[in-house]
Amino acid sequence: MVGHAWDTVVVGGGIAGLVAARDLAAAGRDVLLLEASPQVGGKLRTAEVAGLSVDVGAEAMLARRPEGVALAQELGAAVVHPTGAASAVWSRGALRDLPRSVMGVPLDLDQLARSGVLSPEGLARASTESDSAVDGDVSVGDLVAARLGDELVDRLVEPLLGGVYAGHARRLSAAAAVPQLLAMARRGRLLDQAAALPAATGPVFAGLPGGMGRLPALVRDAGGFEVRTSATVRALGRTPGGWALTVGPTTRAETVRARSVVLATPAAATSRLLADVAPAAAAELAGVEAASVAVVTLAFRAADVPDALFERSGFLVPPVEQRAIKASTFSFAKWGWVRDLDPDIVLLRTSLGRHGEEVTLQASDEGLVRASLADLAALAGITARPVDTHVQRWGGALPQYVVGHAERVARIRAALADQPGLAVCGATYDGVGVPAVIGSARRAVASLTQAE
Numbered sequence: 322m323v324g325h326a327w328d329t330v331v332v333g334g335g336i337a338g339l340v341a342a343r344d345l346a347a348a349g350r351d352v353l354l355l356e357a358s359p360q361v362g363g364k365l366r367t368a369e370v371a372g373l374s375v376d377v378g379a380e381a382m383l384a385r386r387p388e389g390v391a392l393a394q395e396l397g398a399a400v401v402h403p404t405g406a407a408s409a410v411w412s413r414g415a416l417r418d419l420p421r422s423v424m425g426v427p428l429d430l431d432q433l434a435r436s437g438v439l440s441p442e443g444l445a446r447a448s449t450e451s452d453s454a455v456d457g458d459v460s461v462g463d464l465v466a467a468r469l470g471d472e473l474v475d476r477l478v479e480p481l482l483g484g485v486y487a488g489h490a491r492r493l494s495a496a497a498a499v500p501q502l503l504a505m506a507r508r509g510r511l512l513d514q515a516a517a518l519p520a521a522t523g524p525v526f527a528g529l530p531g532g533m534g535r536l537p538a539l540v541r542d543a544g545g546f547e548v549r550t551s552a553t554v555r556a557l558g559r560t561p562g563g564w565a566l567t568v569g570p571t572t573r574a575e576t577v578r579a580r581s582v583v584l585a586t587p588a589a590a591t592s593r594l595l596a597d598v599a600p601a602a603a604a605e606l607a608g609v610e611a612a613s614v615a616v617v618t619l620a621f622r623a624a625d626v627p628d629a630l631f632e633r634s635g636f637l638v639p640p641v642e643q644r645a646i647k648a649s650t651f652s653f654a655k656w657g658w659v660r661d662l663d664p665d666i667v668l669l670r671t672s673l674g675r676h677g678e679e680v681t682l683q684a685s686d687e688g689l690v691r692a693s694l695a696d697l698a699a700l701a702g703i704t705a706r707p708v709d710t711h712v713q714r715w716g717g718a719l720p721q722y723v724v725g726h727a728e729r730v731a732r733i734r735a736a737l738a739d740q741p742g743l744a745v746c747g748a749t750y751d752g753v754g755v756p757a758v759i760g761s762a763r764r765a766v767a768s769l770t771q772a773e
């Protein structure tokens with residue numbers, strides 16, 4: 322069946338696709354957004370735990386980049402900031418204050434020493450920076466290890482990068498993941514430049530009361546474009562006037578036509594959709610690996626949780642510690658709005674799963690809860706039984722920005738340059754954080770609207 326021809330079809334209803342659809346509609350386009358799952362939002366999602374609605378995907382956004390906060394404000398949402406409770410890292414047998422750093426490179430060596438995160442030998446090594454030239458792209462881990470030693474990488478860089486990318490410091494690209502660090506390394510000594518950085522002003526992170534998971538519905542409800550959920554796009558082909566998309570189950574497949582298309586899907590899905598029309602781009606996209614993760618949310622009775630925990634926003638766990646969880650966020654201590662949901666209930670979450678360690682996730686939901694509780698007892702002294710739990714699995718969720726990623730993205734864009742009316746956006750390209758993903762959607766929209 323061939324229906325109405327749309328001006329633009331956006332494939333994928335994560336935050337990238339929603340923002341692209343909204344902006345294209347605002348530019349006067351007739352837009353349809355097709356989302357495979359029953360709801361829009363992708364990795365922004367809330368769920369009920371102990372009857373309270375909290376984020377089970379992304380729970381914060383950088384406030385230092387404007388796109389996320391500005392979008393929320395345009396949509397009339399209040400923006401909130403974390404309480405200021407300090408983060409910690411589990412290292413060498415204790416929870417220790419997380420020293421201030423640029424992705425592990427300390428801003429203040431005395432503070433690093435006081436934290437006890439490193440052994441005396443590791444601290445001595447991190448305090449004397451070795452000379453090492455940096456040519457081209459290099460992994461964040463190799464860059465920092467060459468200058469400041471392996472222990473700093475294992476105990477600080479790894480957990481910090483693991484929290485954002487669920488990846489490994491010695492594989493993730495400095496150019497794509499932490500360009501500031503690469504630029505500093507090219508200029509000279511990291512320690513001197515980190516120590517000279519101006520004191521941070523204003524909050525680093527922001528969120529929405531009720532959760533980041535509210536943002537997708539706000540974009541959708543702002544209107545201007547049509548949304549179809551439970552609509553998986555299976556194939557994309559060229560037509561004389563634009564594009565034909567095959568949508569829905571193979572037994573009841575439908576053709577949707579459009580003058581232009583935005584693919585706001587993860588790399589693997591984008592690769593499949595481009596297989597016929599842009600095989601070179603499809604092959605590059607197929608090479609982007611992704612990490613699977615799980616978020617376990619636990620609700621405890623407030624009276625059962627040690628008071629001291631209210632002072633921390635959570636903690637990271639370096640892989641060298643060989644625990645099941647890689648982090649825990651004490652949502653009740655980090656966000657005022659979570660604490661206010663119900664003063665008798667304490668909500669926190671753990672995250673599990675790093676790239677290449679999918680075996681951690683090959684457990685039942687109960688198994689992931691058990692592993693989380695065992696680590697919370699051992700590391701944070703939480704021995705109570707939860708009153709409710711929720712397990713959210715995110716398969717292939719975080720694209721790995723490995724060494725050479727920026728060049729790969731440039732090759733993908735070059736391979737699509739001769740495809741008028743086709744644009745890509747999302748977490749694969751310009752950063753995985755919410756503001757960066759919004760930025761990539763804006764770039765896709767600009768490429769379509771400026772081409773006219």
Ligand SMILES: Cc1cc2nc3c(=O)[nH]c(=O)nc-3n(C[C@H](O)[C@H](O)[C@H](O)COP(=O)(O)OP(=O)(O)OC[C@H]3O[C@@H](n4cnc5c(N)ncnc54)[C@H](O)[C@@H]3O)c2cc1C
Nearest residue numbers: 333335336337357363364379380381554747748753754755
């Ligand atoms: C557990 C977790 C925690 C995170 N925490 C943070 C955080 O605190 N702060 C932060 O800034 N970032 C965080 N991130 C990263 C951030 O959430 C994501 O990078 C971002 O939301 C990705 O948006 P997206 O639109 O590119 O992709 P997605 O959210 O993945 O959306 C893609 C959409 O495309 C749909 N789709 C796929 N294939 C098809 C198809 N064939 N047809 C139709 N639809 C299709 C999918 O169903 C999905 O809805 C986190 C990520 C995870 C997994």
